[in-house]
Amino acid sequence: MNITGKLEKDLSAIKKILPAEDILTFDFVSERGLAFALVFADPITDKELLGEQVVRPLLHYEGKASAEEVGKNITSPERRSEKELKKLSEEILAGNPVLFFEGMDEAIIVGTKKVFVRAVAEPSTDVAVKGPREGFIEDVKINTSLVRRRLKTPELRIEFLNVGRRSMTYVAVCWLEGTSVQETVEKIKEKLQKIDIDIVPDSSYLTHFLAERPYSLLKQVGTTEKPDIFCAKIAEGRVGILVDGSPIALTLPYLLVEDFQSSEDYFVPPYRATFTRILRLLSLVVAIYLPAFYIAGQLFKLQLFPVKLLLTIAGSIRDIPFSPSLEMLLVLFVLEVLNEASIRMPKYVGMALSVVGALVLGETAVSAGFVSTPAIIIIAFSGIGLYAVPNLIEVTSVIRLAMLLVAGSVGTYGIILLTAFLLLYLVTAENFGTPVLAPFSPLVGRDLRDSLVKYNLGSLETRPRTLKSKNKRRLGHE
């Protein structure tokens, strides 16, 4: 439905659509007698700015009743006209006041939104000793400004979409024209436009809809809280997604190797970066497999342990009333409970929780003979090891549990079979046409230079081939 130009009628129409009490109307008449009405959402409109940029200049307005003429007198840089009532109501709800006036079948939308945002700060989940410390915040406009500041190129495209039937959340799709694959961009936009959901409280809601295998255990969308990483990924040819209300940005296509890399790797010497990346992989492998092999060794194949270690283990498990697998599952359960509780608990209780966890549960459980010391050491190391790759923690903790279960029931062969299953699953998984396990499978030799190993910057002259970017070179000219 469009507006009529009859002020009273238009105002009652918009009030019918927006009957809430916090939607206010402010009527005023110019010196020449032209009647205006501003409709705005009270809590999210900057009234001071509205008065300064809209009401004050229009009080002295002496021109015609045309949107163009009136618009020229409004001093806000953000303004545009619109006829459709539904769109106008959406703008009001987004915090942009709408100016109606008598005799004109168009209204003017003014950008005087009041934004409550926290300051740009270092994200707690992605701390870097070296390198930029800025993190995304909950405001999509500020986040796009952080991106724009780093990519001052006309090739950077940012397209805004509204997702969520009720929340009408702004979602910004960012890509570099000519560098990102256009089909991927279109496919992502199409997927976003097709989302039919009530509200989008966080970007993680979108990952489910963007995933090519929605029920997969594996992560399928890259995430970051840091603008420097986000821009670097876009520059490699990926497509980025920023969601209003979420500090976590999404990137696609996602490769598994991304989670073994950190922003700091690019600010330290390459040999150090290579070392830490391999360390992350090794700690993850040990964290997943160590508890499983410990159980399998005890239950099915004692030869897995060196003789002296076997004697030590035998001494410590002698009086334990549980089977090795049950014992390990018990300790793992306690670890997961402590982990979950410590995240949710207030910080001042956290200290007490650590004491209870480490001393009361750990110490006394061993001295009471419920669990053995090796089991606690192994699970403790495993718990720490998983956090070496924090972005994969949801997946790896499930895999560790699955490994424990097969090790307790089928033994070492079960562990190898489950590994083969995982490997097969990973090598066949694709994300927007990109194999998740690239550049290892399929092997892309040149991309290995920035995978688990890290060459110096001078050697990374091309963008990852896996991402199929048309603009291949990133050092020097095409």
Place this chain on the structure above:
Amino acid sequence: MNKISTRQLYFFLACIAPIGKLIVMPARLARYAGNDLWIPAAIQYLVQSAVIFCVLLLSARGETLFELLKNTFGKIVAKILMVVFALFLLYASLLPLLEQKLFVQGVFYDTLPSLIAFSPFFLFSAYLCAKPLRAQGRAWDLLGPIAITALAGVFVFSGTNADFAAILPVGASGAKGILSGTAFTMSWFFDPVLLLLFLGKIEYKKGTAYKGALFYLLGGAAVIFFLIMFYGIFEGTAINQLFAFTKTSKYYTAITVLGRIDYVFIFALALALLFYCALPLQASVECCLQAFGRKKYLPTVLSVCFNALLLLLALLLDYHFGDATDAISQTVFWIFPIFTVVIPPLCLLLRRNRRESA
């Protein structure tokens, strides 16, 4: 990325294919050829690499085996032939599966477990068989380097204890020993038939055929080196040493201090072996799919049926591994040369699609 690259193919020929020949075959060769056990293996590898050269030449045409058969014999005969190939591959898959079962029971457990411990393999195999052959190619990209590292580890750990002079004098077992060794180990060499199913799915480049044959020979050289080392370690008792690659490294001096660290390599090889053992089954599913089309549920149905059949056979032959191996490798071994040596080169005579070639 939808085809199997030449690199993946070379990984398979040089690194994955040899692993299947390191479990029971060394002991069998030692039984027939004694200290000349490497000679039958060398003969097999020379013949097989020539056949592989032919098959890879054929892959330059870019057509699948079924398409080639259809162009030459018509659709119905081609379908029948594909079913025959599928049956042969099912038969060929039996020996590696039984071997693997024994290997699992002997190496992964202190006490002999029931068949239930081995049966989850069929879950994996069923999952793999329902996937296109491209999945194997991608897996080889990861398994190739793993297998190379593991084989190198086993060789290093084993080499120090081997008396390489044990294979002398060459020819001591006589022509009969060498010939029977060659004949009775044919059932371990069916790699060219597997490659026939990869026709039309390989990214053929100039030189792929001879490079493929060379990589297969390279894998063969590794097997021959292992056989010599194996005999050098066990000599007279070699005929009793099943699961050869798990045994040769256990005498390494560091093991007494560090424990069986060689298990790291053995487990890595076992991982690659899983994919190799499931390959004939996957190839037999592929035969049927090429013949009858990749309909929606057909890959899953065929994969489940074939694996269930093999599980049933493994159950029936649970206590008769020796008899089954003897039957396959000594009594009806003649099937293997027909399918692996005679038929693949004859496939070079198959017609191309006339319209395409025109």
